[in-house]
Amino acid sequence: MLQVAEGTSQGKTSRRTGRRLFLGIRRTFSLIFASRTATVGFFIVAFWVSAAVFAPLLTPYSPTYQDWKAPNQGPSAAHPLGTDELGRDLWARLLYGARIVLVVLPVSQDLWLPGGTALWGVAASLALGAFLGLVSGYKGGWIDEVVMRLLDAMMAVPVILLYLIFVAAMGASAVNVVLAIAIVGTPGIARLVRGLTLDIRTRDYVRAAETRGESPWYVMFVEILPNAKGPIIIDAMLRVGYAIFAMGTLGFLGLGLPPPSPDWGSMVAKGREFILAGSPWAALWPSVAIASLVVGLNLLADGLREEAMRYQ
């Protein structure tokens, strides 16, 4: 009897959370489609995400297959976007490049993690930034002072300098790109989380947890962090666009993923050498790809924010 009752109540709650999730998704979509900029952005992003996920179905070529007879070609029936200097199909390279950005993280030849290099970079900076922000906001005192002064110093250093030093020193690999994005993003997130923590720390439920005798870690990660998630999620969304931007820039400066990975930034850097020789395609398409994806993400975030503000 008791078990049955428990079962039904569990079923009910799971159905309720499912319905809540469904409603949440429907609300998000109605928000997106209420704004024209957000709709445009959504379709651009959706295009690249599906291109990345279904890459093998959308092209017969592998991104590293070299057609020696057809280097530096313009668009044709065989190669819809043309070929690069080694005769590799540009459409295939673009699709698999989107994969690296959005869907997989190539740690090494054999180990590929799901989740996309840019997304991992944002996730890592979120984890590190949230930890530092929580600790320095909740503990206060000299810890706060030291952490914040160090982060101030880091923020004062030009971002490009950090990138140059980190990746030039550590060499080109996907993990290093993730690290670079994470380290550059950390101070901003830490400041945001610290500000939120300072505010939430004074709430009654935090006081209650402290009085119950919960450990500081419990209070930080179970009481404070979940209640600060709203602004953190919005910030993270904006950071994804920026992380893709950073990935492209790093790749262009020769600090991205090592060849022959179809890294968009590296493709532009290589293709640039052949522009003035009369074959602009290898530089043009990855530039278009990265620009459109970043613009799409920003349009989406911008439109959503505007629309959400109107609702409030």
Add this chain to the structure above:
Amino acid sequence: MLVFILRRMLLLLLTMLLVSVAVFLITEASPGNVARNVLGSFVTPEQEASFLNQLGLDDPAPVRYLHWLVGSDWRGSRLVGLPLKRLVTEKGFVEWWARLPDGNLVRWKLDGDNLIAQIRRPDGAVEEVPDNGRWRKRADGSSYFWGLDAHNRAVLWEKGTKRKAWVFVVGSGWKEVSGGAMDYLPLKKGFLRGDPGVSLRTGRPVAKSLFIRLRNSLVLAGIAFAVVMPLALALGIAAGLREGSALDRSLSVGGMVFSVIPEFAMGIFLILIFALWLGWLPGATVFGEKAPWQRPDMLVLPVLTLTLIELGYVLRITRASMVEVMRSPYIRTAFIKGLPYRRVIFKHAVRNALIAPITVIMLHVNWLLGGIVVVEVVFGYPGLGKYLLDSALYKDINALEAGAMIMVVAAVGTQLVADILYTFLNPRIRYR
């Protein structure tokens, strides 16, 4: 205010110290070294060791950092046993000499087993005399001598040893020579005393190359700044005045689109349009010996790239600030009391609306620096950014440290200027 500025200066110095240590440590901890990068990947271990030895890179890391920071001449002086003097010749080359007790300047070279002193007379003439009396004996009977050579290094010579060395000769590249030199200590005054050392990649003094590169970058940034600011502020005010209009919407969406496109993609688009398809402008910058302003046609595309990127950012901030001001009660009051439209806008609204953009733009210099680095690489522009990138890729630590310090000063310095400017624009702000 003065205390505030002093405190910020102290913070700047602290940041510089932290960054210099970080740059050093990271370059140190990473695999590969400058010898492989300069000599190529087919370098033998002997050549590599010889190269590192001659550049003083075989010393322990803390010692090298110290040498970079405060110089190595004091240590050279102790090894040689004579005070050292730094001369700048008429052609602008730096030379280090040891000062003999009689006031003459001296350097040495090794000829077979004979030590030869090159004594510089006050009139500049150099006289060579045998100087074998200076050999010192070790306990095991071998003779050694610490002296100065013609390449501004303190050198440990040993009598009777023949060791092959891989020596850089200006004009003809790297050459193999043999001699009795066992250890080298390149002499420099150190960053704190105004000498960032010699580039390990090119063999030229960092200060000289960096000065030209910095000038080129400043020309580029200055022109872009002069184009962007008036344009962006004017457009931002225009958009902010008509909030929600078609002009406002297209300007803010367009500005956002342009400001988030990566600089290199924007540069590629502009090269394709203006250099390849229209053929109006050169798609790369090649100045040779000329200064950038002698080839204005080559400056157009880099400046245009930076302009399009920065325009959107400044425009959006100005617009937001203008919108906020136009909603404030005192603007309404000004309208209600019957002031003419122009007067309200220019005298009441714009003045207050510009406070936010001007300071935010200063803080944006951090980003502008990154944009300039990328734009310089896209167009092959010989500026600070490209120098820094090349140095980083070669692990040319002297050049990298000096460039990094300039960037930190530029970024932190402009933030300080922004804060000070803010107190003038908004007298309600007081810094403690």
